Amino acid sequence: MKKAILFILLPTLLFAQDFAKHVNPFIGTGGHGHTFPGATVPYGMVQLSPDTRIDGSWDGCSGYHYDDSTIYGFSHTHLNGTGVSDYGDIMLMPTMAESSFDNKVYSSTFSHTNEKASAGFYSVKLDKHNIDVRLTSSTRVGFHEYTFNKDGQANIILDLNHRDKLLLGEVRIVNPTTIEILRRSEAWARDQYVYARIEFNVPLKVNLVKEENKENTKLEGIFKGTELALSFSKQVKKGEKILVKVTLSPTSYEGAKLNSSEIKHWDFEKVKKEAETLWNKELSKIEVTSDDKDKLAIFYTALYHTMMQPNIAQDLDGKYRGRDNQIHTAQGFDYYTVFSLWDTFRGAHPLYTLIDKKRTSDYINTFIKQYEQGGRLPVWELASNETDCMIGYHSVSVIADAMAKGITGFDYEKAFEASKASAMRDVLGLEAYKKNGFISMDDEHESVSKTLEYAYDDWCIAQMAQLLNKKEDYQYFMKRSQNWKNIFDWETGFMRPKKNGGWDKPFDPREVNNNFTEGNSWQYSFFVPQDIEGLIQAHGGKDKFEAKLDALFNAESKTTGREQVDVTGLIGQYAHGNEPSHHMTYLYNYVGKPEKTKEKVHYILNNFYKNTPDGLIGNEDCGQMSAWYVLSSMGIYAVTPGKREWSSVEPYFDKIKINLEFDSPSREITKSSSLKKLMLFEMSNEYHEEMGAVEAIDIDYINAKKIIPVPVIQAESKAFKDKLKIELKSQNSKDDIYFIINDKDDHLAKKMFVKFTKPFEILQTSTIEAYVKTNEGQSNTIFATFFKKPNNYSINIKSKYNPQYHAGGPEGLLDGILGTENWRKGDWQGYQSQDFEAVVDLKEVKNVTEISARFLQDQRSWILMPTKVEYYISDDNVNFTYFGSVNNTLDPKIEENIILNFIANETKNKKARYVKVIAKNFGKLPEWHQGFGGDAFIFVDEINIK
Incomplete structure (x- = not known):
């Protein structure tokens, strides 16, 4: 029997205790956690935090890294633990003396000894001009307090070109204490709108402006441009304070003005206290008992991190910017943004179903509106933009999990309609997936991961169909949910990529490559949460499946192939630093070995979460890394979101009390609790009566027709x-x-x-x-x-291609099979840090009139056209003569994937047996490139000789 825990968690609302005191916002700001330490309130629109990195680097995604010693400013939006950079909107920086818009000048060093952070609060001393900064916030307003510790001219720099590319900046001077701002920017979100209203507690004057690359001293009016910065100044005495309120709105200046009513006064301590109260209200939903202060800090900081997003994205009157870039009004729900669903469907959203049912329904109502306004459910939505980052359509997991647990407040029929529509599209490999029952390398990159994750999502849709009595839809999506069987290699016990109908070779389960999403076969071969029993049987039963799990955790902790910075926290080939592994420790429960689940889970709790800046073993990823800790320390985890049951483990704390939203007694869990005992969520009578939920939810494959795996x-x-x-x-x-x-x-x-x-x-x-x-x-x-092959030519490649990008070996350059713009499908050869050189043997002397070679550019992936391609011919493969050359004319800054054929012609007959091709590498990536200083790739596919 698999061990599971399904329990009634009866609500209460008590938060007299100070849980916020345990929060350490610096956890995760070092290492690869990508968190930020600044001031925010639960699910707030404002995340007011210092920026120590402006280059968008991997470890600078949140804008802050604990290793840094320079602060460039304090901006009002930040992402919590993502792997791609964005936000950093509306940046202010206090300085003294002469104003400058050079961030190397207006930035300041700082020391961690003069830095503090707590839930809803941040402070630091800026060394350069001896300025003390304190920050706090409400939901939509950031509150700054600057103390200038010497006499002189105080400046507040507003730099709209901070971090992201500025598409349009606008600053309106309303009066000496109020300005209005529009910042429209491009980064991960391609078209983000942020309106802001800045209010000073004392009059300030504009003393310098940078507008469209020009600096002037225009003192009034409206300033616009793609280069825009202003400096506001005032003479101050030693110890004088300037207070600043910055209100955000996604819709308009009017929205920002309305939202500013959240804070109608200038009492910093009052706002700070209100922020702490909000945090205590949310953190009180789970009470844990421990004498270990570090464990309490880790737990409550983890819970805090799960509550930093999704973020409210509507004004006080309900207006929001929809996926169609139009302004709408939310009716009966709150509209949110920042949905890192590939990460959070696994643990964070199941946690929300436990402690925040109202917001769960709000999230789903947001999904439905995005479907209505944008044509599909969100994948990774950010600021009303679909980034299309990561894979699957995991909104359906959140929806199915909520429906299974009886959460109401959204339209079940509309949610199902949206889910089905998203699953029936013909993009990202779905067309092949529907036709063939799996995705091949020939169809789409990351084919194994997409097949597996689509299959799970389809199971989620089937659960919705069952609840809604849609029998045909249920059978259809249950059939699709078994597509994992078509990429399971029964001989090796691994999920493997297929190419042209067969297994791709060579195969190394440790290899991180473009057939998987941020992982390898080890880390994806256990992702069948919808059919764990089927996966066990596919391995030959419980004993063999247990042995496979043992092999996972006991394997060498080393991956091969592409370096993948996300793959961290290795125990064997289990990678706790990235989400695909998060459920695996609990799979021992399904083969009757809960003691092994406990051993692995408690090892991770003890070793991979610390009360230090580098206390996260991998990216926080919008609360998922922390949600795993919160749930696992409580003794539960959602191996299969979409089912009511929780897989169980011995709790990490002596006593846990869970308080929910309604006025009922709380539920306590202790280490002595019987984890074998099944307990059910409390569902509303209406849900029972209308859905027949209890009988319908725990669906397995008994009533679904089994698929026959493809040959x-x-x-x-x-x-x-x-x-x-x-x-x-x-x-x-x-x-x-x-x-x-x-x-x-x-x-x-x-x-x-x-x-x-x-x-x-x-x-x-x-x-x-x-x-x-x-x-x-x-x-x-x-x-x-x-x-x-169209010829019998052979080729001798003098350069060394990257084994990740081999196109089937040397003959792949002469086989007549042309690669497409999607190079991740494996039809291109890649060469880094070197020129490409090869000699083609025509097998006999022939008249040569034309030589060409195809190359690809995808500058975002460091693949650039060669600067020049040269062709030479020879009779003896020793003495070569010049045939022709072609210079590159394509702009390396172009972002689209482009293929060019470099063709050299000769009107006169030239006889040769051997043809040499030399393509000159672009070299080091230039300063404008995100990978500045790295080495460019050459990607070549086919050499043609006429």
């Missing part, structure tokens, strides 16, 4: 010279496989599928179709096309 079409390569041997395999050796061969000579002939009995050979370009047939049914029909 494998295996050959040595996709291209061949003379003949090619083809073999067909099925997961069960007793299965019957049927196939047909279509080639160019008989493509119009009516052919019948025949039973496969032994390997066969093809002699020309052919397409093989095959399916498996059993007593229980028939698999999808799959296709594989094998190409007879």
